[in-house]
Amino acid sequence: MYYRPSDGPRQEEEPVSADSRGVLGVVGTATDGVETLRTGLVEPALALGWQVAVTLTPTAARWLRANGELDRLESLTGLPVRDTPRLPAEPRPHPVADCYVVAPASANYVAKLATGIADNQALTQVSEALGTVGVPVVVFPRINAAHARHPAWEGHLGALRRAGVSLVYGADVWPLHEPRQGPADRELPWAAILANTAVRAD
Numbered sequence: 009m010y011y012r013p014s015d016g017p018r019q020e021e022e023p024v025s026a027d028s029r030g031v032l033g034v035v036g037t038a039t040d041g042v043e044t045l046r047t048g049l050v051e052p053a054l055a056l057g058w059q060v061a062v063t064l065t066p067t068a069a070r071w072l073r074a075n076g077e078l079d080r081l082e083s084l085t086g087l088p089v090r091d092t093p094r095l096p097a098e099p100r101p102h103p104v105a106d107c108y109v110v111a112p113a114s115a116n117y118v119a120k121l122a123t124g125i126a127d128n129q130a131l132t133q134v135s136e137a138l139g140t141v142g143v144p145v146v147v148f149p150r151i152n153a154a155h156a157r158h159p160a161w162e163g164h165l166g167a168l169r170r171a172g173v174s175l176v177y178g179a180d181v182w183p184l185h186e187p188r189q190g191p192a193d194r195e196l197p198w199a200a201i202l203a204n205t206a207v208r209a210d
């Protein structure tokens with residue numbers, strides 16, 4: 009059973025177990041492949057010793073609630089999956105993250121993060137981390153060739169790079185296809201995302 013705010017105060021002060029690497033904030037958005045977040049990222053991160061706290065955009069949460077993955081993520085991590093802001097009087101449902109990984113990140117999420125829009129919990133947490141010293145942020149944009157040709161796209165990537173974000177991006181990890189023309193069974197590059205996270209966190 010995971011913690012609920014109604015259980016009473018807990019968190020930021022809660023010690024992380026001695027063998028833990030720390031707290032990994034995992035943020036998922038509404039793209040193809042987000043349904044593999046548990047098997048591709050959360051389970052391996054737990055196996056590496058992270059405590060994992062998952063936050064989803066509202067749309068991604070709707071998708072993962074519908075297919076049962078949200079419940080599985082909560083059972084696995086022992087924490088609620090966040091998709092809404094807490095009430096001001098409620099305690100924080102997650103411990104403070106030592107590192108964030110946004111994977112998969114939609115073109116929409118990347119644009120909002122790069123321009124400082126924080127209109128949902130998944131953006132609020134990572135926007136704050138961008139301005140917090142010592143909290144690495146890794147982002148995997150799960151986009152297609154049309155997203156990349158948007159006139160604002162390169163500017164968004166530049167803004168994130170200048171903020172110190174580590175982008176899992178490029179033809180070696182995620183070759184771009186035209187919309188609806190990528191292989192149907194294409195897996196997200198979870199190994200590269202995990203490796204990048206480990207490097208940034210160490």
Ligand SMILES: Cc1cc2nc3c(=O)[nH]c(=O)nc-3n(C[C@H](O)[C@H](O)[C@H](O)COP(=O)(O)O)c2cc1C
Nearest residue numbers: 037038039040065066067068114115116117150151
């Ligand atoms: C089935 C489906 C698959 C999608 N896949 C992608 C994708 O791979 N990349 C992307 O940027 N947007 C994709 N979208 C569009 C996003 O879901 C949409 O822009 C949404 O507003 C993103 O919301 P979020 O960024 O708050 O999660 C997809 C939409 C649907 C319905």
